Amino acid sequence: MTSATDTTAHVDGEHHDDHHHIPKGLTRWLFTTNHKDIGTLYLWFAFIMFLVGGAMAMVIRAELFQPGLQIVEPNFFNQMTTVHGLIMVFGAVMPAFTGLANWLVPMMIGAPDMALPRMNNWSFWILPFAFLILLSSLFMEGGGPAFGWTFYAPLSTTYSGDSTALFVFSVHIMGISSIMGAINVIVTIFNMRAPGMTYMKMPLFVWTWLITAFLLIAVMPVLAAAVTMVLTDKFFGTSFFDAAGGGDPVLFQHIFWFFGHPEVYIMILPAFGIISQIVPTFSRKKLFGYASMVYATASIALLSFVVWAHHMFTTGMPVAAEMFFMIATMLISVPTGVKVFNWVATMWRGSLSFEIPMMFAIAFIVLFTIGGLSGLMLAITPVDFQYHDTYFVVAHFHYVLVTGAVFSIMAAVYYWLPKWTGKMFDITLAKWHFWCSLISVNVLFFPMHFVGLAGMPRRIPDYALQFADFNKWISVGGFAFGLSQLIFLALLIKACRHQGESVSDQVWDGAEGLEWEIPSPAPYHTFDTPPVVK
C-alpha cells in the first residue's frame, strides 16, 4: 500500500510531507488526520459498540426467555434496556455512518481529505471516552442510568441515581463529537467538490449525508440543552421539569422529542443513500428518479421537525394538536414511499445480480418497509393509545433500526470493503452471515408485533403468562442474531488481514462513481489533484 501512491504530482514539500509513508503503530491511529484511517477507526469503534450493546440485549432476552424474575434484578434490567438503547443509537449506528462518511464522502466528490482533518481526529477520539464514562457508570454504587434511553423527567431528575451526572457528561461528549463530525461533512461537501461536481451530480450517499449533517447541527444542541436541564434540575435545584417549582415534566418530552424525531432520520437518511448507491450497481441501471430522491430526502428532513409530538399522544393533547401531528406524520410516508418505489423501479427490468451487498439492500427495502408500515399504524392517534409503550413499538423501531439502519451499514461494508482492502471478502462467510441474520432477525422482531398488540408492555423484566411462548421464540431469535454477528466479526478480521482474492479497481462490474476509478485498495492519499467530473 505504501508504494501505491497515486499518479498525482507532489511537487512542493510544504504540505503532504507524509505523502510517501504511512505512519506505523499506535501513534498512526492516535494522531491520524487521514480520512480513511479515521473512517476505519469509526467503523471498528461502532462495531465494538454494536457487540457491547448486543451483549446487553442478550441479557434482556435471557431475562425475558421465561416469565418471572430469574436472572437479573429489575433495577439492573432497567440499566440494560437504557444503556443498550444509548449505545446502539449513539455508539453503534451514528458512528458507523460517520465512519462511512469519512471513508466515502471525500472519495465520492473527488476531495483529497475532509476539510478539517485535525478536528476529524478529535471528533473520533473523544468518543471512546464518552462511552467509557457511560459504561463505567454501570459499576458505580446504585448502578448506571436506569430511566430508559429517553431519560424522561422526573425519572431522570427526581428518581435517578448519582450516576446521572456521568450519563449527562457522556451524552454531552457524544453530542460534541457528532456536531464536529457534521461540521466536517458540510464544509467538505460545500468547499471541496471536484471541478464539475455540481450539487445535482453528487452521489446520493453524499446528498443524504449532507442533509443528515444539517439535521445533526440542528438537533444535537437541543439534546445537549435537554441533558443540561436534567443535570441542573437534579443537582442544582432548578425546576425546568418539576411541577412543584413551576416547571412541567411534559415540557421535557417536547424538548426531547424535538431532538428525538429528527434523530431517527439522522439514523436512516444515510441508509437511504447507501441503498441508492447499491441498487443501481447490481441492477446495472441508473438510479430511477435521482432528483426526486434528493427532494424526498430534503422533505423527510424538513417534515421531521413538525412531527415530534406523535411520541406524546397519551400525554393529553388537545384534539386539534393530535390531528395535526397525526397527519404530519402520515405525510412522511409520501417521500419515503417515493424512495421505496424508486428503488423498485431501478430494479425493474434491470440486469440483476445478487451479490452480498445487493442481498442486504433488498432485505433492507422489504424489512424497512415493514417497519415503515408499523410506523404508519402508530401514527394513527386513536390506535396509538393502545400501542403506546408496548412491544409493538419495540418491534417497529427495531425493524427500522436493525433491519433498516444496521442492515444498510452491513450492505455498505460489504459493498465498499473490497475497495478499502483491495481483496474480496470471504463470500461463503458473508452468505452465512446474511442468511443467519435475515432469518434470526425476523424470528426476533416479528413476534414482538403480536405480543405488543396483545398488550405486553415494553421495558418491564416480567410479563403475563400468555406471552410466554412468543417470548421464548423472540429470545431464541435474539441469541441467534447475536451469534450471527460473530460470523461478521470473523469475516472482518480476515478482510483486515488482507486475505482473499485481489479485486479490480471497479470491483463490481456495474459500479459507477469516482471511488471506483481509483486503485483497489484505495491509496492512502487520493485525489491530490482533483479529478474533473463531466
Place this chain on the structure above:
Amino acid sequence: MQDDNKNIEQMADQIQPSPTQPRQDVDHGKTVGKIMLLVVGMFCFAFALVPLYDVFCRITGINGKTNVEAAVYSAPEVDETRTITVDFITRTHSGMPWEFEAQTRKVDIHPGQMGEVTFYVRNPTGRDIIAQAVPSVTPGQASLYLNKTECFCFQHQPLKAGEEALMPMVFYIDPQLPENINFFTLQYTLYDITETAEDAVEVAMN
C-alpha cells in the same frame, strides 16, 4: 500546485461553467463560523423553548395550568341558562405526608357567578413543612376561562408540626366558556417544598 490549479480551472471552464471550483484553498473558517452560529443558536433555542412553552400554554391552555395571579372580579353578566359542574380533586405528591381534601367535592355554578370552596389541610408529622399546591384543569382548554380571585395556591402553604388549616379558593367562570364544555375538573397536587423554599418563607412564618 499553482500551475496545477490553473490547469484544472481552465479544464473545468472548458468543460462547463461549474459553480464550484474552489477546493482546499477555500476559507473553511467562514463556513465553519456560519455553522457554529447555527449550533449556538439551536442550543439557545432549546432553552428559549422553556418560556415559549409557558407562553404557548397560557395562550392555548393546553397543559391545564391556571393563572398564577389573582383575577379581579369584573362582575360579568351571570349566564343563568348554563350550569357548569366543577369537580375538585386533591392529591398529595408521593412522600408528602399531609392530609389534604376539598370540603366541597363538586360545585354547580352559572358562568359569571362567584363560587367559593374550602380545602382542609393538616400536617400530621412532628416537623414544620412548607407546601406548594399546583393546580391542573382537565380539559386543559377550560383553564383559560377559570378565574380565581383568591387562591391558596398563589402562595406557599407553611404548616407547623401538627397544625391544621382551612384554605379558601374563590373563583368565577368566564361566560365565554365554549359551549361544548359543561363539566371540568380542577385538581390540586400538594408538593413538599420545605427544602427548596426554606429561606423564602422564613419571613412568612414569623
